[in-house]
Amino acid sequence: MHPFHTVIFDLDGTLLNTLLDLTDSVNYALSLHNLPGRTVEEVRTFVGNGVGQLVHRAVPDGTSEALESSCLADFRAHYLLNMEHKTAPYPGILDLLDALGNAGLSLAVVSNKFDGAVKGLCQTYFGTRIPVAASIGESQGVLRKPAPDTVFRALSELGVSPNGAVYVGDSDVDIQTAHNAGLPCISVSWGFRSRAFLAAHGASTIVDTPAALQKLLLGE
Known part of the structure; x- marks a missing residue:
């Protein structure tokens, strides 16, 4: 038994x-909006509470809600197409x-x-x-x-x-x-x-x- x-x-x-693919999609979304990228180790500490929180933690402090929403949409779209490259x-x-x-x-x-x-x-x-x-x-x-x-x-x-x-x-x-x-x-x-x-x-x-x-x- x-x-x-x-x-x-x-x-x-x-x-x-999944860390490397997540990091790539985070940085893709950030780059589209001319925001600074994040390291793999930073993204490691950001994951665990859903992609909304992942992106919220990845964008700079003080980022507007509208810009953060755009980054989230860009992240989701990119990740769905690129989530199996390095995972x-x-x-x-x-x-x-x-x-x-x-x-x-x-x-x-x-x-x-x-x-x-x-x-x-x-x-x-x-x-x-x-x-x-x-x-x-x-x-x-x-x-x-x-x-x-x-x-x-x-x-x-x-x-x-x-x-x-x-x-x-x-x-x-x-x-x-x-x-x-x-x-x-x-x-x-x-x-x-x-x-x-x-x-x-x-x-x-x-x-x-x-x-x-x-x-x-x-x-x-």
Whole structure:
């Protein structure tokens, strides 16, 4: 008997390293409006609360609401067409997903990235390992994380109970999301936040490799 029947994953920084494509699209949008670009490390600290907050943090302080809105629209348009150039699963992730699937666990993705991008990336990189129907991003009428709405929608689409489900993510937002959904949380240290940062923000369980995560999820 495995300790969990369902695993709800965050996407960026947990399953996929999307940082370089995100940075390219941020800087493309900024350059269109003659705004200064951002480094990869700056963008790393900006992600996690949806693309609206990503762009808000990327534009200079004092940027007008209208200009910020234009940057956001330009970012979204560019990212949808360019989100698969430099993005890749973290080493060991595909083996992890295969092992979980072979063990009969239900898998889903919830993300603060906009819904079309989430579904597109999951289909491209994971195929049938994670059903597209259980890949959920930010959309109208569904509160983004740390609200638990996307988690509850994923559980509903999978047709499973929250009892026996676990949430896996790489950020403080994910820790808060799991708490708000009433799920245990496993934090991963290979993503956009460090082990020290996760511990300081209340992480109770931290793993450093997909192999270590697999052992926890399957009770090996």
